[in-house]
Amino acid sequence: MNRPKYIFLVCPDPELxxxxxxxxxxxxxxxxxxIKTFWGDDDDPLPQxxxxxxxxxxxxxxxxxxxxxxxxxxxxxxxxxxxxxxxGLSSDIYPIFCLEGxxxxxxxxxxxxxxxxxxxxxxxxxxWIWESQGLDYRSLGEFVRNWARQNNxxxxxxxxxxxxxxxxxxxxxxxxxxxxxxLAAGDERMVRKEHIGLIAQTGEMAFFDLMDALAQxxxxxxxxxxxxxxxxxxxxxxxLFNLIGFLASQARMYGQIVGGEQxxxxxxxxxxxxxxxxxxxxxxxxxxxxxxxxxxxxIKTGARKYEEVLDIxxxxxxxxxxxxxxxxxx
Numbered sequence: 001m002n003r004p005k006y007i008f009l010v011c012p013d014p015e016l017x018x019x020x021x022x023x024x025x026x027x028x029x030x031x032x033x034x035i036k037t038f039w040g041d042d043d044d045p046l047p048q049x050x051x052x053x054x055x056x057x058x059x060x061x062x063x064x065x066x067x068x069x070x071x072x073x074x075x076x077x078x079x080x081x082x083x084x085x086x087x088g089l090s091s092d093i094y095p096i097f098c099l100e101g102x103x104x105x106x107x108x109x110x111x112x113x114x115x116x117x118x119x120x121x122x123x124x125x126x127x128w129i130w131e132s133q134g135l136d137y138r139s140l141g142e143f144v145r146n147w148a149r150q151n152n153x154x155x156x157x158x159x160x161x162x163x164x165x166x167x168x169x170x171x172x173x174x175x176x177x178x179x180x181x182x183l184a185a186g187d188e189r190m191v192r193k194e195h196i197g198l199i200a201q202t203g204e205m206a207f208f209d210l211m212d213a214l215a216q217x218x219x220x221x222x223x224x225x226x227x228x229x230x231x232x233x234x235x236x237x238x239x240l241f242n243l244i245g246f247l248a249s250q251a252r253m254y255g256q257i258v259g260g261e262q263x264x265x266x267x268x269x270x271x272x273x274x275x276x277x278x279x280x281x282x283x284x285x286x287x288x289x290x291x292x293x294x295x296x297x298x299i300k301t302g303a304r305k306y307e308e309v310l311d312i313x314x315x316x317x318x319x320x321x322x323x324x325x326x327x328x329x330x
Contacts, residue, residue: 004128015171040073
């Protein structure tokens, strides 16, 4: 078996987790993995279907990767049961435990309830643990090179260095910016220096990134934090009105696309927004407008406090843009 029996990925960045899972599965040499994702912070994090896949050997083996996201939230009784269950794992079952707690020191944040279990001790002994504190300025270069290689992207001389220097040090936000670069590269598949100006700089509105992140489970929180951090020194109500205005403009664009009109804007932006608009449909665009108007009315009349308005607005947008949790694949 050319892979670990199971593996622990210790990293707070969901985008790096996702990329590393894909790399690990590709490294097995198999391309027919059935991926099943479970969430350690769900009410029922490891349902019966998980234990059936983990322990029951089928007459017709099917390679299954059991991804346990936010596994650092699992309780002691879960680790006890896992400790016993992984001993007889079939070679067609690949458990991947993602410990996504924040690093408060340079030491990996492994829960004490896990560190004492044999399955973790064996993983540590055999090197079945990957650790990363997330992106930093030293690792951004490799992150960009991997992205370019995977997407057959080339660079105009000097554009790769300029891109690395301009990207935010956050894999989720950086990936969203790289999506812009891929669209800008077009059929030529080349990123030019002039494209770097498309990246949202620190201090600018990152609402474009927020909208792109809303449909990605785990991503919206990181990008929203970036919006808050960028505007912490600004008047809160002004930031909220800016967001409401942005939502209104986006809803208008989506409405034009759904109605068969050609909205104004950069062609690659319209291309990126079209599938989102089609998925939302007229009802989704109407709901988006309702959320913006309700937020504006609440803040202007004082019916709700700023924090409450913001929470309701973002929760409504996540519910609109993001697939239901039980339907998530990864």
